[in-house]
Amino acid sequence: xxxxxxxxxxxxxxxQVFRPDLQGKPVVVLSNNDGCIIAANKEAKALAHxxxxxxxxxxxxxxxANNVTFFSSNYTLYAEMSQRVMxxxxxxxxxxxxxxxxxxxxxxxxxxxxxxxxxxxxxxDTIFKxxxxxxxxxxxxxxxxxxxxxxxxxxxxxxxxxWVIDTEDKRIEALQWAKIKDIWGIGKKHxxxxxxxxxxxxxxxxxxxxxxxRKHLTVVGERxxxxxxxxxxxxxQTIPKTKKGIGTAKSFGHKLERLDLIEExxxxxxxxxxxxxxxxxxxxxxxxxxxxTNYHSDIDKQYxxxx
Numbered sequence: 319x320x321x322x323x324x325x326x327x328x329x330x331x332x333x334q335v336f337r338p339d340l341q342g343k344p345v346v347v348l349s350n351n352d353g354c355i356i357a358a359n360k361e362a363k364a365l366a367h368x369x370x371x372x373x374x375x376x377x378x379x380x381x382x383a384n385n386v387t388f389f390s391s392n393y394t395l396y397a398e399m400s401q402r403v404m405x406x407x408x409x410x411x412x413x414x415x416x417x418x419x420x421x422x423x424x425x426x427x428x429x430x431x432x433x434x435x436x437x438x439x440x441x442x443d444t445i446f447k448x449x450x451x452x453x454x455x456x457x458x459x460x461x462x463x464x465x466x467x468x469x470x471x472x473x474x475x476x477x478x479x480x481w482v483i484d485t486e487d488k489r490i491e492a493l494q495w496a497k498i499k500d501i502w503g504i505g506k507k508h509x510x511x512x513x514x515x516x517x518x519x520x521x522x523x524x525x526x527x528x529x530x531x532r533k534h535l536t537v538v539g540e541r542x543x544x545x546x547x548x549x550x551x552x553x554x555q556t557i558p559k560t561k562k563g564i565g566t567a568k569s570f571g572h573k574l575e576r577l578d579l580i581e582e583x584x585x586x587x588x589x590x591x592x593x594x595x596x597x598x599x600x601x602x603x604x605x606x607x608x609x610x611t612n613y614h615s616d617i618d619k620q621y622x623x624x625x
Contacts (some may be wrong), residue, residue: 319434320460322424326452329347334450344364362386376614415555441453442480454472455468455479459483460552462542463548467492469496493523494520499513560600564594
C-alpha cells in the first residue's frame with residue numbers, strides 16, 4: 319500500500335502557523351514581488367471573485383473589502399516547513415518519495431496487518447501536532463489510486479481528510495466518483511478527447527480496451543490504466559531525478575530604468591539557480607536570460623527580449 323500525504327493550502331497554512339489569529343479567516347500568498355496570487359486557503363477560495371494567479375493590483379480593492387490577509391511569499395520558510403513534514407514521514411517508512419514541496423508518497427507495504435485508517439490518522443495528527451500544518455492522507459495499492467484517494471480525502475466533507483482504498487468495492491467506488499479530468503496523469507487534451515468518446519469517469523476509462531489506450535495514450539496512458547485497476551507500475555522513487563532544466567522568473571515589483579539595478583537583480587537570480595545546480599552536482603551547458611516590460615500596463619511601450 320502507498321500513502322499520498324499532501325499539505326492543505328501549503329503556503330497559506332504555513333503563514334497561519336505563525337499567525338494563529340488568522341485561523342478560519344481568508345489568507346492568500348503572493349508571488350515574487352507581490353505580482354499575483356499563487357496560494358489561498360479554503361476560506362479565500364470560497365470567495366469566487368478572488369481568482370488564483372490574478373495580478374494583485376487588479377483585485378486589491380476586493381481583497382481589502384473581504385478582509386483577506388495577504389503575505390509576500392517566503393520560500394525559505396516554506397522549504398524549512400516542508401523538510402519538517404518530510405522528516406516526520408520517514409518515521410512511518412524508510413521509503414518516502416518527495417514529489418513536491420507539499421506532497422510525498424510513503425511506502426506502507428510493511429503495514430498490511432495494521433488498520434490503515436488508524437495509520438492515516440496517526441500521520442495526519444502527528445504532522446499537525448508537531449508543525450501545525452493540516453494534511454490530507456490518501457492510501458491505496460498504487461500511486462495513481464493514492465492520488466485519487468487523497469483527492470477524495472480533500473473533496474468529500476465527511477472524510478476528515480482521510481481516505482483509504484483497500485478493497486475492490488472501495489476501488490470501484492473511487493473510480494465511479496472520479497471525473498476523467500481529475501485522474502492524475504491524464505492531461506486536458508486527452509481528457510477532452512476521452513469525454514467526446516463517452517468516457518467521463520475513472521471507471522469508464524478502465525472499461526476501455528488496453529489496446530486502444532496503448533495506441534492513443536502511449537505507454538503513459540497504459541500505466542495509468544493499469545494503476546487504476548490496482549496493478550502497481552510506478553515505483554516509489556526515493557532518490558530524486560536530476561533536473562534537466564532549472565529556471566526562475568520574477569517581477570521587480572516596480573519599474574526599473576537603471577541598467578545597473580537590472581544587472582544586479584539578474585546576477586542575484588542567476589546565483590539562486592546556480593545554487594540549485596550545485597546541489598544536484600550538475601553542470602550548465604546553456605544559460606538564457608530574458609526580460610520584458612509590464613504587459614499589464616496600458617501606457618508603457620512594450621518590450622521583450624532574451625539572449
